[in-house]
Structures are given as C-alpha cells and as structure tokens.
Amino acid sequence: MNDDSQEPRSLDPKTQVRARPPVVVVTGPTGSGKSSLAIELAERFEGEIVNADSMQVFRYMDIGTAKPSADERTRVPHHVFDVVDPDEPYSAGRYAGEARTAARLIHARDHVVFLTGGTGLYIRAFLDGLIKTENVDPELRKRLEEEQARAAEEGDAARLHRRLAEFDAQAAAKIHPNDVRRTVRALEILEQSGQRASSVREAHGFRDRPFRVLHLCIDPGREALAERIEVRTEAMIEAGLLREVRGLRERGYAADLKPMQAIGYRHIQPVVDGSDTLANALEAMKVDTRRFARRQRTWIRPLPDVHWHDPGQPDAVFERVGRFLETHDEGTEAGPSS
RNA sequence: GGCGGCGUGGCCAAGUGGUAAGGCAUGGGACUGCAAAUCCCUGAUCCCCGGUUCGAAUCCGGGCGCCGCCU
Numbered sequence: 001m002n003d004d005s006q007e008p009r010s011l012d013p014k015t016q017v018r019a020r021p022p023v024v025v026v027t028g029p030t031g032s033g034k035s036s037l038a039i040e041l042a043e044r045f046e047g048e049i050v051n052a053d054s055m056q057v058f059r060y061m062d063i064g065t066a067k068p069s070a071d072e073r074t075r076v077p078h079h080v081f082d083v084v085d086p087d088e089p090y091s092a093g094r095y096a097g098e099a100r101t102a103a104r105l106i107h108a109r110d111h112v113v114f115l116t117g118g119t120g121l122y123i124r125a126f127l128d129g130l131i132k133t134e135n136v137d138p139e140l141r142k143r144l145e146e147e148q149a150r151a152a153e154e155g156d157a158a159r160l161h162r163r164l165a166e167f168d169a170q171a172a173a174k175i176h177p178n179d180v181r182r183t184v185r186a187l188e189i190l191e192q193s194g195q196r197a198s199s200v201r202e203a204h205g206f207r208d209r210p211f212r213v214l215h216l217c218i219d220p221g222r223e224a225l226a227e228r229i230e231v232r233t234e235a236m237i238e239a240g241l242l243r244e245v246r247g248l249r250e251r252g253y254a255a256d257l258k259p260m261q262a263i264g265y266r267h268i269q270p271v272v273d274g275s276d277t278l279a280n281a282l283e284a285m286k287v288d289t290r291r292f293a294r295r296q297r298t299w300i301r302p303l304p305d306v307h308w309h310d311p312g313q314p315d316a317v318f319e320r321v322g323r324f325l326e327t328h329d330e331g332t333e334a335g336p337s338s
Numbered sequence: 339g340g341c342g343g344c345g346u347g348g349c350c351a352a353g354u355g356g357u358a359a360g361g362c363a364u365g366g367g368a369c370u371g372c373a374a375a376u377c378c379c380u381g382a383u384c385c386c387c388g389g390u391u392c393g394a395a396u397c398c399g400g401g402c403g404c405c406g407c408c409u
Contacts, residue, residue, distance in 0.1 A: 030374075055374055065374085093371030121373050130370050141372085174368090179377040182369075201370055262374045287363075292374055298367065 019328050021107040023211040024321055026116045027052065027123060027300060028218035029293035031228045033311035035068055037218055038116040040314065041321055042076040048106045050099050051080040052117030052126065055262050057095065058086045060248055063241045064264035066232070079106070086248065086259045091136065096125035103211070112325065113211075120299035129208025131200050134192045144184045160187060170198035214324040215306045216317065219297070229289045233282060236264065245272050263288050 024047070026038040042049055051057065055065040059082045068078060079102035084090050099122070103113045115126060144160065151159035158177040164186050165172035175182045186197040193200070220228065245268045253260055255269055267285040270276035300306060309317050 053374085054372095089372080091371040092373075096371080119373065121369075121371090121375095124370075128370085133371070136371060176368085176377055179368090181372070181376045185371080188371095197370085204370070206370070258372060258375075264374085266374090288374080291363090294365080295367095295374090299369075299373095302367095 020210060020212040021103070021113070022325060023103065023113045023115055023127070023213050024324065025052070025123060025127070025213060025215045026114055026218060027118055027120075027216070027296075028311075029225060029296040030066070030118055030289060031225060031232050031293065032118075032218045032220055033228070034118070034218040035066070035116060036072070037311055037314060037317065038114045039068065039072055039076050041317070042112070042114050044318060045112050045321060045325060046110075047112035047114045048077040048079065048109075050102050050106070050113050050115050050126075051078065052099070052115045052119055052123045054090075054092075054095070054117075054119040054122055055259060056081050056117065057083050057090060058259045059084065060251065060253075061086060061244070061259060061262070061265070063236050063239050063244045064262065064268070066236075077106075086253045086257050089138075090258075092121050092125045093130055093133075093135075095122050096130055099126045100210075118296050120296065124206065127209060127211060127213060128206035129204070131189075131204040133189055133200070136188065137192065140188055140191060141184065144187055145180075148180055148184065160184065163187065164190070168196040168198050171196060171201075174198070213305075214321065215303065216320070217300050217306050217308045218311050218317075219308055220311050225293055226290055229286055229293065233264075233286050233289065237278070237282065241268055242272060242278075245269055263292060 024041065024045075026034045026041065028034045038049055041047060049068075053065065055061060056067045057080060058065070061067070067081060072078075073081075080095070080099050083098060099115070103115075103126075106113050115123060117123070148157075148160050151157060160180070161172060161175065161177040161183045164175070164183055167190055168186060171186045172183075175186065177183070189195065189197040189200060219225070241264060245265060248260065248265070249269070249272065255261075255266075259265065260269065264285055267276075267281040267288070271278050271281045307320060309320075
C-alpha cells in the first residue's frame with residue numbers, strides 16, 4: 001500500500017477532502033470501437049488518452065495493431081504509444097510505471113485520464129499495481145526455460161512444477177503443471193527474493209490503488225463483433241499491412257520477436273515470404289482475432305463494477321462519464337477495482 | 339447407363355467385428371513484470387432401412403447422396 005505517495009491529489013472544493021484523481025477506463029474486445037469512442041470522450045471532457053494495449057507500445061507497428069491515426073492523435077494527446085522498438089523487451093511492470101507517470105502529468109494539468117486498450121493485465125497493473133519484485137533476470141529465466149526444455153525431452157515435463165510445489169505449494173496448486181510460463185515466473189520470484197510468490201502476492205492483493213475509477217467495457221456483442229473483425233481485417237490489408245510487415249523485416253526485426261508474433265504480424269510474414277497465400281493468412285488471422293476477443297471478454301467479465309456499453313449508443317457512455325466526473329471521491333472503496 | 343471410390347461430432351480425419359483416436363473450429367475458464375502471450379476444460383453412437391452375429395461404424399443386401407472414370 002503506498003496510498004500517500006507522490007500521486008497528485010486535487011482538493012475537493014465542497015468537502016475539502018483529498019480526492020483521488022479520476023481515471024476512466026475504456027476497454028473491451030478488439031475491434032469494439034473503444035479507441036475512437038475514447039477520443040470522443042477525451043475531447044468532450046478535457047481528457048487525454050493513456051494507452052493500455054500491449055502491442056501499441058511498439059513503434060512501426062501501426063496498421064496491424066490498429067493504432068490511432070496521426071490525425072486522431074492531434075485531436076487529443078495520446079500517451080504510452082510508440083515507446084519501444086519491437087526488439088526491446090517490454091513488460092507489464094515497465095508499462096505500469098510509464099502509464100502511471102503519464103497519468104500523474106495529466107492529472108497535474110487537471111485533465112482526465114482515459115485509459116484505453118484491451119490488455120487486461122496492463123489495466124490491472126495500472127489501476128491496482130503489481131507486486132514489487134526485482135527486475136526479471138534474463139539469465140535466470142533462460143536457465144529455467146532450458147531446464148524445462150530438457151526435462152520435457154526426458155519425458156518429465158512437470159519437473160519444474162514439482163520443484164515449485166516443494167517450496168511453494170500454494171503457488172503450485174494454482175498453476176497448472178503445463179503452464180510453463182507461470183511455473184517459471186513463480187520460481188524466479190522464489191530464487192530472486194527468497195520469498196514465496198504466493199505470499200508476496202497475497203500480501204499485495206492488488207491494493208495499490210491511487211485512482212478513482214470508472215470502468216467501461218465497450219462491446220457490440222458477439223455477432224456484431226465478428227462482423228467488425230471481418231471487415232477490419234480486410235481493411236488492414238488494404239491499408240498496407242503487407243507493406244508494414246515488409247518494412248519491419250527490412251528494419252531487421254526477426255520473426256521470433258514477441259511483437260512479430262502478434263496477431264496479423266505472425267500471419268502476414270509467411271505471405272511476405274511467399275510460404276503462405278494471402279487468403280489463407282487472412283482466414284487464420286480472423287479466427288485468431290475472434291479467439292483473442294473471446295479471451296478478452298473472459299478477462300473482463302468477472303471484474304466488479306464494470307459498465308458494459310454498446311458502441312452504437314455513445315450517448316449513454318457520455319452521460320455516464322459526465323456523472324462520474326461530477327461526483328467526488330467518497331473515500332476508500334472496497335474490493336478490487338480491476 | 340456401366341465401372342470404381344466414398345458417406346464417422348461444425349470442418350478435416352483414424353478406426354475393417356467387441357460398445358467411437360487425434361487435429362481444427364466453437365463455447366466456458368484461469369491469469370500479479372513474456373499477456374495479441376501462456377495454460378485448462380468442452381461434444382458424436384458412425385447417411386437410411388433390413389439382415390448375419392452373443393455383439394457391427396466395421397460383414398451382407400437394398401436405398402439415398404457425393405466424387406472419379408467410361409459409354
């Protein structure tokens with residue numbers, strides 16, 4: 001808990017109480033239309049956009065990530081877009097720091113933060129904080145991953161998970177033995193800090209919450225979204241996705257980089273290389289985009305206090321945001337906010 | 339019209355006598371520094387009818403449908 005940190009606090013004129021600065025989260029599945037809605041909101045309510053999309057932080061990846069256009073970005077200030085090259089490692093932790101810094105500056109200007117994007121973990125990291133740990137040690141991670149690969153070859157894919165269970169049974173119980181990512185991460189925390197991931201997490205409990213939050217989810221519904229994805233995917237091709245992918249490759253960004261494995265980029269590279277047809281790639285891209293949208297919903301669904309809105313009814317959103325901004329912080333809230 | 343092949347869950351597809359592999363899609367779920375990632379769960383009585391058999395998706399007969407070749 002660091003609630004009396006350097007976060008700016010405005011003074012409520014009526015109650016004279018220190019209020020947490022307001023953040024409006026505009027999330028939803030890909031292709032829901034949240035970005036353009038967020039821009040409209042920011043224009044109406046003296047706001048600025050802070051990105052909450054894990055792929056839009058990368059430079060040179062514009063079309064495939066559906067990044068706001070240059071034109072849109074002149075309408076409203078946008079933050080935490082294009083902050084790294086595709087070959088730089090990026091993470092939720094780094095994101096949270098950058099996004100909160102951007103928010104602090106926006107609040108200092110007395111503007112409203114519109115946190116916009118569909119990366120659930122990033123939104124949570126921004127709103128509720130992450131456990132404080134040492135930076136990821138690439139060497140350690142590599143060592144663990146190699147060990148895992150070796151174990152798997154020897155037909156004992158659950159070896160690392162078993163070791164985790166020895167030292168941190170609680171964490172192991174929550175992680176499926178096949179989930180190598182999380183098993184490795186928990187072991188990293190253990191080795192780096194000597195503490196169990198499960199206890200560190202429990203102590204944290206996502207209670208680092210410096211903002212007063214209105215959480216919106218923009219969602220046109222399953223069917224409508226599928227259609228939008230269909231159209232949007234075709235539009236990306238027309239907008240020059242192939243050219244963009246070629247450009248990335250020419251800049252030397254290889255296929256194995258994380259962002260180059262993102263939806264669209266992983267599909268179009270084989271087309272550019274001549275090892276797949278465009279028709280094939282498009283089909284796969286649409287399917288994967290739909291599946292991604294489903295996972296995004298699964299993330300958002302269980303969150304408390306999320307208001308779902310249809311992008312076709314923007315007035316309802318404007319109204320809600322207006323009401324939110326008129327009210328003031330009534331003190332501490334209970335329960336997780338993201 | 340003749341000959342041959344095929345007909346298994348939404349799609350692809352194993353299985354040729356003992357009560358239906360797998361992959362993909364779909365849907366649900368997890369998620370505390372790789373998250374557009376990673377991972378978990380998720381369905382059929384085998385085209386129809388009749389027969390053989392203790393027992394048939396698997397064998398036989400008939401029908402329907404599709405594909406190929408031939409005339």
